[in-house]
Amino acid sequence: MFDALAEKLQETLSDVRGRGTLTEDDVNKAMREIRLALLEADVNFKVVKQFTQTVKERCLGAGVLGQLNPGQQVVKIVNEELTALMGGSSAGITFSPRPPTVVLMAGLQGSGKTTATAKLARHLKEAHGSSVAVAACDVYRPAAVEQLVKVGTQAGAAVYEQGTDKDPVDIARWALDRAKTEGKDVLIVDTSGRLHIDERLMQELKDIRKAVKPHAILLVVDAMTGQDAVNVSEQFAEAVDFDGVVMSKLDGDARGGAALSVKAVTGKPILFASVGEKLDQFEPFHPDRMAQRILGMGDVLSLIEKA
């Protein structure tokens, strides 16, 4: 079925039907609709600007595309560009040839790190038969350790914790030693939520990174995040150069434009989608589906094929 943007574009460009090619004026009209749709989806303002510029150029350069009407033509270009920007298919976690493979989780408060830590542990256990340990390095948030003990155990991981009196960097180092001794395949380090502008905690994150030399650092980003996703991801990238993103709470109805913003400004791939509170609600991320979700187009391709 036609969804919001596709329908609007058809409408906006309906009078062009039969003329075959798009004039600059048509394209500008279409870009206004696209811009609004992307902003409504929370794609960052600056990313939208750049994106519409690229799309505009392609639309103007595009010749008559066979039997597609102008609206469909633009939809197709937008979809292609957005999918390209979202990146290719997800690579997941690359295991280190010398176990344990260490994964460090980071992100803002409440974004879903602890849940994602347990989910990833379960995922690696199920998909690869790995033996996994998780380390409780959030000593600040009340009952964060208890939470990880519960969800980590549920996930079938060993939970390494030392309460809340030790320094998170020391706990991380201790956990790595223990994972080595116990011959674990994977160690996932949960950290406390922190603001990207909190210098002390960002330094702590750098120190944890130095202590455990993770093979992958994952930034957990809430799918409902608005324009600030750019600031957050830029500053986490600058501090610890994370490797990939987990988009959480994608079971909500947010369009999730933050995914595009993060990818566009940091170039880091989105690796996993967290889609619920239960531990099995975790899956590899599909960039093409995300592109369509952001645009609010259920099934663009079939729409175009129907043309």
Add this chain to the structure above:
Amino acid sequence: SKTREALTSEIQATLFDTLDEETWERLEEALIMADVGARTTAGVVGQLEQEATSGQVEGGPALQERLIELLAGIAKTGTDTIDLRHEPTVIMAVGVNGTGKTTTIGKLAWHLQRELGKTVLLGAADTFRAAAVEQLTRWAERAGCDIVTGPEGSDPGAVAFDAVAQGRERGVDVVIIDTAGRLHNQEDLMNELAKVRRVIGKQMPDAPHETLLTIDSTTGQNGVRQAKLFSEAVPVDGIVLTKLDGTAKGGIALAIAGELQIPVKLIGIGETLEDLRPFDADDFARALVAP
């Protein structure tokens, strides 16, 4: 805060420094970047532009002040205070996962006890999330108040009922009920929330007296849907705009106030007991358009 004020004086120098064609674009950009949303932004920019063109408002500083006035006007809606005259006053915190319900309750309990001399009892009706009860228990200890809990996985309505019953029995001034985070598009969970509310009402007829919805300041346009669907399930009396200590401006609260007439009552500005403040529409409006 100090930085906010510093930023505000800066904006006066930037946004309306030179009035040209780009002025309105810059303003639009500032509001969109603050998560105010395209619709509300268009309304505000349109009105200001019209007032400027018709000569009603002239010059940079006047425009700046008028802008703040317009924004604050939208933000000010309904009653922005919490009525504590019921005996006990029952407050329920609701919201999407991880937005700050439990933390806000801890801060609020502390504030009520310490600043207002009220006795507070907490009800741990998030029986679902791992260690949610332990988390609230820790906050009760910090705030120095009692807490009513039930076993993990038990009926949240039963815990809420019990908390209100005990609150009445003990003659406390305020009972605050924590609930599990839930996404507004999950119907069964929203029905469960409505049920918790009804059960509270069975224990005390007009309770809960205040239902607070926590909205994370980093939330984008989905925040309006959150507020809409939560207020359909349980009448929402006010918003607590959390995590305003980050770089997000929380502009979605303006869209919520404008579109749904739900006022912001409190703001969260950190993770300690003292980090809860009453909402100030003028400060908020100024910060929204600060660079």
